[in-house]
Amino acid sequence: MxxxxxxxxxxxxxxxxxxxxxxxxxxxxKVLFGEEVYSDAVDLTPEEFYARLKTSPVMPTTSxxxxxxxxxxxxxxxxxxxxxxxxxxxxxxxxxxxxxxxxxxxxxxxxxxxxxxxxxxxxxxxxxxxxxxxxxxxxxxxxxxxxxxxxxxxxxxSCQIYFLVDTLDYLQKGGRIGKAAAMIGSLLNIKPILSLEPSGAVTSVDKARGSKKAMAKIVELLKNHFGNQAVGLIVAGTDDEVIRDELEARVKAELNVKEVSYTTVGTVIGTHTGPGTSAVFLYKV
The missing domain is CATH 3.40.50.10170 (Rossmann fold)
Known part of the structure; x- marks a missing residue:
């Protein structure tokens, strides 16, 4: 072989x-802004993508x-x-x-x-x-x-995944939630806590008023699952390092984290979650 x-x-x-x-x-x-086509992670960096996402009159699509x-x-x-x-x-x-x-x-x-x-x-x-x-x-x-x-x-x-999105707008535009739910959520500063089902489908596991309460809920969910078991942690962010760093600090303070690594939520996933997204991935070591 x-x-x-x-x-x-x-x-x-x-x-x-x-x-x-x-x-x-x-x-x-591929990520498409109208007629402009970019290869994810090749000719469009996440930094360029999130800056453009905030100002573009055209919502990107993916293929x-x-x-x-x-x-x-x-x-x-x-x-x-x-x-x-x-x-x-x-x-x-x-x-x-x-x-x-x-x-x-x-x-x-x-x-x-x-x-x-x-x-x-x-x-x-x-x-x-x-x-x-x-x-x-x-x-x-x-x-x-x-x-x-x-x-x-x-x-x-063994992996547990939680995404914290800054706004519901991109989930609504991508068809994940209804327009009314997105509008109410934005008015009430509702932060949905997203995860993935065993199949990989996106699911909302909880929600909280404001980022700090949402982060506290994520840590609670992780503690309930892992207890004091040794875990590895991957931290992912987009363009908001403050939220990403605070989420990391909260997880490390409450769980038995033995190794940490970092990545950036790329342009394809970011098209559907939007700027300001942070995520943690924990697994047994």
């Missing part, structure tokens, strides 16, 4: 330096890669090493057709496709990204495909 290669898409929100360090191949989704995009990447990797397995991790299939496009590409490659394993992360942002990085680290250490997939499944099962 050849070397295991890791493929993912840009919604994993893996920092560029980590992708380069582990040799992770990334396929970008997934095509099966042909995946075929091109898979063929390139298979030419380098025809026997090397490819583990291809993608945004939850309930949120995007990206996983389906990868699956179609695998079938188009016929016998060569037997070396490709397409995995539905059932997650988004770094809930997805942490699975990819873990797989890459294990592949570098010489683990088998079976051991990698088992470890990823275990990490996914």
């Amino acid at each position: 050849g070397k295991i290669r890791i493929v993912t898409d840009s919604t994993a929100d893996i920092p560029a330096e980590l992708r380069e360090k582990h040799g992770i191949t990334m396929i970008s989704l 997934q890669p095509s099966p042909a995009d995946f075929v091109e990447v898979y063929e390139s990797l298979l030419q380098e090493d025809p026997e090397g397995p490819i583990l291809s991790f993608h945004l939850a299939s309930v949120l995007s057709g990206t996983y389906q496009a990868a699956t179609i590409a695998k079938s188009m490659l016929e016998e060569a496709g037997e070396h490709i394993h397409v995995i539905d992360s059932c997650s988004a942002s770094y809930g997805h990204g942490m699975q990819v990085v873990l797989a890459a680290e294990m592949a570098e250490a010489g683990a088998s495909v079976e051991d990698i997939l088992a470890a990823v499944a275990k990490r996914k099962e």
Whole structure:
């Protein structure tokens, strides 16, 4: 068996330096401002995106890669090493057709496709990204495909994800909530606490009046789940470092955090959550 290669898409929100360090191949989704098309994490940085999002009269939209995009990447990797397995991790299939496009590409490659394993992360942002990085680290250490997939499944099962959005407007514009609910929520300064179901679908688990009460609720939810177990923490933000840093400090003060890393909520996920979003991803260590 050849070397295991890791493929993912840009919604994993893996920092560029980590992708380069582990040799992770990334396929970008697209972000569109009207007729202008950008490749996520390639020619539109999160900083540029969030600055534009606040002022643009046109709401951005997103689009997934095509099966042909995946075929091109898979063929390139298979030419380098025809026997090397490819583990291809993608945004939850309930949120995007990206996983389906990868699956179609695998079938188009016929016998060569037997070396490709397409995995539905059932997650988004770094809930997805942490699975990819873990797989890459294990592949570098010489683990088998079976051991990698088992470890990823275990990490996914232990992970708890909470998003705190600054405004309900982008959820409403994306069809996640109704216009009336968004208007009332904005008037009352309601901050919804979002999470992901096991399938990866976005769900509202609670809400609070104001950011501080919402952060306190997130910490309470995490304490109820993990107790004093040792956990790893990934902190993700957009353009509001104050909220992100306070959320991190509250989690570290109340839970048994053993390792911390950071990322930025990328342009595709940010299209649907908006600026001012912060998130925490916790998992057992």
